[in-house]
Amino acid sequence: MSALTVKNLSVVYQTRKELVKALTGVSFEIEKGSALGLWGHSGCGKSTIIKSILALPMDEPGWVEGEASFEGKPIAPDVNNYVDLSNRDVIRKNAVGFYRNHRKLVAPHLKQSFRTIFQEPIYSFEADRYIGLQIRQVFTHIANGDQSLASKLLDEFAISIEQLDLTLDYIDRRRNLQLSGGECQRIALAMSIVGTPKLLLADEPTTALDRKTREVANDMLIEKMRVAGMTMLVASHNRLELMRLVEKVIVLCKGVVVEKFTKEWLVDKPSDMFHPYTRKLWFAVDEKANILPGELQPTDSTFSSGCPFYSECSIAANDKSLKQLCQHSQPNFVSAGEGHEVACHLFNTTNNATDGV
Numbered sequence: 029m030s031a032l033t034v035k036n037l038s039v040v041y042q043t044r045k046e047l048v049k050a051l052t053g054v055s056f057e058i059e060k061g062s063a064l065g066l067w068g069h070s071g072c073g074k075s076t077i078i079k080s081i082l083a084l085p086m087d088e089p090g091w092v093e094g095e096a097s098f099e100g101k102p103i104a105p106d107v108n109n110y111v112d113l114s115n116r117d118v119i120r121k122n123a124v125g126f127y128r129n130h131r132k133l134v135a136p137h138l139k140q141s142f143r144t145i146f147q148e149p150i151y152s153f154e155a156d157r158y159i160g161l162q163i164r165q166v167f168t169h170i171a172n173g174d175q176s177l178a179s180k181l182l183d184e185f186a187i188s189i190e191q192l193d194l195t196l197d198y199i200d201r202r203r204n205l206q207l208s209g210g211e212c213q214r215i216a217l218a219m220s221i222v223g224t225p226k227l228l229l230a231d232e233p234t235t236a237l238d239r240k241t242r243e244v245a246n247d248m249l250i251e252k253m254r255v256a257g258m259t260m261l262v263a264s265h266n267r268l269e270l271m272r273l274v275e276k277v278i279v280l281c282k283g284v285v286v287e288k289f290t291k292e293w294l295v296d297k298p299s300d301m302f303h304p305y306t307r308k309l310w311f312a313v314d315e316k317a318n319i320l321p322g323e324l325q326p327t328d329s330t331f332s333s334g335c336p337f338y339s340e341c342s343i344a345a346n347d348k349s350l351k352q353l354c355q356h357s358q359p360n361f362v363s364a365g366e367g368h369e370v371a372c373h374l375f376n377t378t379n380n381a382t383d384g385v
């Protein structure tokens with residue numbers, strides 16, 4: 029049975045300058061006790077998916093359309109302020125802070141079951157208070173005021189954080205700016221699995237960790253899934269991390285899913301990736317030590333109806349017959365093998381993997 033279900037999620041932001049279509053019709057399901065990876069460069073919509081699922085405030089006002097449910101129940105049942113995303117005039121006219129205060133709309137019975145790891149966790153803590161105090165406050169909140177349960181959660185945290193080479197005593201004596209990015213990441217990670225949540229939404233969960241600590245952290249997450257049935261959505265630009273953590277991957281280009289496959293396809297070679305954008309991702313990861321160029325930010329041009337990779341695709345640029353099709357029509361998904369689907373006109377017409385990106 030599916031634990032997390034996301035259907036047709038679309039998001040549009042109103043920035044000071046323009047409208048930005050950040051997500052378009054994203055759908056996926058995750059089975060209980062397993063993990064799905066969101067793979068893409070910085071700015072492709074991975075974090076927006078996580079925030080939208082939880083109806084959290086975004087950096088810019090905007091609109092959400094679509095559904096997210098956990099174990100069959102809507103996550104934010106009272107969110108009904110949707111507008112017609114196909115009508116740009118309506119969107120402009122209604123430019124208000126849609127996300128403001130939406131946190132309270134997440135169904136109360138689900139709040140205790142969910143955890144998140146956000147990027148740059150240093151900003152998840154208040155600057156002027158000791159981290160230890162803040163952690164205890166969070167555990168008291170999770171335990172709904174039950175001090176004995178809060179104390180058990182703290183003990184569990186102390187064990188996890190020691191596995192990640194920090195101690196509670198060290199943390200107790202520091203404020204956030206006295207910790208490094210890697211230390212904050214380790215604290216956020218250990219906090220996220222305390223009490224074994226049903227669902228963990230993890231945005232670049234091991235960024236800023238050295239290789240050895242990353243291995244330990246990944247093992248801890250895997251154990252929570254296998255032994256305790258935790259379900260996980262992992263946003264990452266790091267192919268190697270996804271290979272370790274997830275069973276399935278969806279690839280996002282400018283907020284559009286362009287390829288999806290089971291993790292076996294990630295293991296061997298870039299030629300197993302069929303979409304030209306996914307191949308670009310593969311080489312960016314391998315050649316640049318897992319740091320991707322961020323040049324593909326979504327812009328107003330993402331309102332075009334064609335392939336999201338059109339403006340960067342050298343194959344379309346050099347093929348007159350494909351060019352028109354790619355510019356004006358978004359490709360449908362076709363099967364590319366067992367557990368593998370791709371949305372690219374080239375693959376649609378030739379049924380072959382593409383050469384060169």
Ligand code: SF4
Nearest residue numbers: 335341344354372373
């Ligand atoms: S060939 Fe066309 S559909 Fe395929 S990635 Fe390039 S632009 Fe997109």
